[in-house]
Amino acid sequence: MSSPTTKSPLIEPISFGSSLTLRNRVFISALTRNRSVPTNVPNDLNVEYYRQRARSAGLIVTEGVLITQQGTAWPHAPGIWNKEQVAAWKKVTDAVHEGGSVIFAQLWHLGRISHPDAPEQVASGKPVYAPSAIVARGGKFRFLPGEPGYVTPTAIEDPTELLDLFEQAAVNAKEAGFDGVELHGAGGYLIQQFLDSTANKRTDSWGGSIPNRARFGLQTLERLIKVFGGDRVGVKLSPSGGFNDVGMPLQETIDTYNYFITEADKLGLAYFVLLRHIDWLDPVIDGKKRATPHDVLTTYAPAVKNAKYFSNGGFTREEAEAVVRDGKAAGIFFGDLWISHPDLAWRIEHNKPLDNVADSSTKYGKNYAPEEELRRGYVDYKDYRESGSK
Structure with missing residues (x-):
């Protein structure tokens, strides 16, 4: 940790191209919180949550924002496919901008990691789509009776239909006042399903070779750039992760992600x-760990010539400062530390303790809980600046 007389490298500003300057390098990672009750529309509680953190964060990436009613699973996760959602997100972006921060929407489609009985999936009237009709192993839908596992998806006949949905979501995000968008290419969801040879067995131009498997994700990025411009678009990747039953042999992984x-x-x-690799996110399937652990930061850094290179994955303050100081990454996304410290960047800047204890039982909320219970573990964590602490 930086000494009281040494400025943390995380507090240095950073710019994207010529259009955005972030006040620090302490970023908020996308965090599903399941508080958009009762449906899929952001509410006043969500506005309060983002407003609290906007007072010190350099960059906020929203929780995963669903681009379509088809391709959902999580209850009470927000979407951005209709005008009501756009208007609701505008309240969030206004609050963030008032707090002096920058906010990107993370665009998300679950692909095969949905369930035909999930309420939003049912309401869509469409099947669970994926690159190939291959069921993901493991997993339980705890919000559905009987806690069912994954199902065999329907292989999407024309993936350009999904590209259109991503582009429209970007249009909606721009209308809602977002400063940019982040493509969710991690976690075993749709983009990673196309990239991964264990989930994508297509024999057409969308599968097989590495360039073919990378095609969907690259064309999705092109659609987002069409709306926002390149310097307002980011992408999240998890090359070493096995979450949601993805993961290739090491050399194939390195070759695939270096190309992408x-x-x-x-x-x-x-x-x-x-x-980076996180052990607790690595599922055990058929008696062994599913992921392909390797040093993500150093392996793929040479492939990045133009964009900023950030990392995520359970960093402590001390680890993050060392990585940025050593030039291994230009900024760090934090997850749980931002949940329990709405003033995280301020605490780092002023060398204050990170002493709020996160309550894991409230991380994802509870179905149809009263508002007071939804507030717990969401907007009620202590802000050091308001606690009277010295």
Whole structure:
């Protein structure tokens, strides 16, 4: 940790191209919180949550924002496919801008990690789509009776239909006042399903070779850039992760992601954020760990020539400062530390303790809980500046 007389490298400002300057490098990672009750529309409680953190964060990336009613699973996760949602998100972006921060919407489609009985999926009247009709192993839908597992998805016949949805979501995000968008290419969701040879067995131009498997993600980025411009678009990747039953042999993983990152970097993106290996996110399937652990930061850094290079994945303050100081990453996304410290960047800047204890039982909320219970573990964590602490 930086000494009281030494400025933390995390507090240095950073710019994207010529259009955005962030006041520090302490970023908020996308965090599903399931508080958009009762449906999929952001509410006043969500506005309060983002407003609290906007007072010190350099960059806020929203919780995963669903681009369509088809392709959802999580209850009470917000979407951005209709005008009501756009208007609701505008209240969030206004609050963030009033707090002096910058906010990107993380655009999300679950692909095969949905369930036909999930309420929003049912309401869509469409099947669970994925690159191939391959069921993901593991997983339980705890909000559905009987806690069912994954199902065999329907292979999407024409993936350009999904590209259109991503582009419209970007249009909606721009209307809602977002400063940019981040493509969710991690976590075993749709983008990673196309990239991963264990989830994508297509024999057409969307599968097979590495360039074919990378095609969907690259074309999605092109659609987002069409709306926002490259320096307002980022992408999150998890090359070493096995979450939601993805993961290739090591050399294939390195070859696939080096190709994808190299080609994506040519598009003029604002940033890449690479999630480092986290053991607790690595599922055990058929008696063994599913992921492909390797040093993500050093492996893929040479492929990034133009964009900013960020990381994520359970960093402590001390680890994050060392990584940025050593030039291994230009900024760090934090998750749980931002949940329990709405003033995280301020505390780092002023060398204050990170002493709020996160309550894991309230992280994802509870179905149809009263508002007072939804506030717990969401907007009620102590802000050091308001606690009277010295």
